[in-house]
Amino acid sequence: MGLLCSPSKRNKVMDMKILFTEVEPADEETIKRLFEGHQFKIYNDIPTEDELIEMADEDTEVISPFIYTKIGKKTMDVLPNLKLIATRSTGFDHIDWEYARSKGITVCNVPYYGSNTVAEHAFALLLNLVRHVCPGWTRVRSGNFSYEGFRGTDLKGKTLGVLGTGRIGLHAARIGKGFGMEVIAYDVILNEKAAEEIGFTYVSFDELLSRSDVITIHVPLLKSTYHLIDKEAVSKMKRGAILINTARGGVVDTNAIMWGLQEGILKGVGLDVIENEKSLTADHPLLRMEGVLITPHIAFYTHEAMTRIITTTYENITSFEKGNPINVVN
Structure with a gap:
């Protein structure tokens, strides 16, 4: 048209x-x-x-x-x-x-x-995962008001790892500090002034993977960031971590995060983007896995x-x- x-x-x-x-x-x-x-x-x-x-x-x-x-x-x-x-x-x-x-x-x-817009959606995904919002609503709609199995997790006191400290990443860091989280970050270009103002610390990529309770991705898709989160990266993550991606699907190897979920390394995954997202079908195995929440590339959409x-x-x-x-x- x-x-x-x-x-x-x-x-x-x-x-x-x-x-x-x-x-x-x-x-x-x-x-x-x-x-x-x-x-x-x-x-x-x-x-x-x-x-x-x-x-x-x-x-x-x-x-x-x-x-x-x-x-x-x-x-x-x-x-x-x-x-x-x-x-x-x-x-x-x-x-x-x-x-x-x-x-x-x-x-x-x-x-x-969309600096604030995308960062807000990252936390929408995170809060839905740690407080079981979507499965809770599904249960209530069926006429069952039981909270059994829905014990959640506080964000306060947890470590947030921010991958990429451009404008969106910095806003995510601010939100994390607002929740009382310890914020660490990794980027190839350091913004020490922002780190001091917001109150986060730059660490190596491997240290971010191993220390973070939550990892939120805010890097562009470049040759250097394609499959930045691969099986090796997932294997280095803290057991029980949650991964959030509102950046680009190609930054994360889908097979790697499925493996991480199966192995219990990842407790939850919140994705607004996924590799080949326009070809995603209802029988994709990721959609049948526990602890997965996917939205249709709407983080920017306000x-x-x-x-x-x-x-x-x-x-x-x-x-x-x-x-x-x-x-x-x-």
């Missing part, structure tokens, strides 16, 4: 040709209002790369995808006027950004839309965050248009 809008007669200053994909109907009016003066197409669906090429035309200068639209070499090679890929997300692993750089195509993202995403995307495109690109990742 698509919508084509032509430039307004009132504003001819901005006239870039833009293709938006994965746009929810609720967000179309905001895009039309902000991008008045441009020629743009809006598509609601997730296109394959061939469909994306068919949607665009050789005059397309900007593509603004969301998290599932793959943009690779094939697309870039057949769109001679493509200058900018403005993803409406923080992650950009769905874009071949290195090839884009070689072609002189700028890639920018939305780095700050009214406030979606507004920030579209507004920042507008700023990214118009800044590029004026010759001052911002939030560039390549």
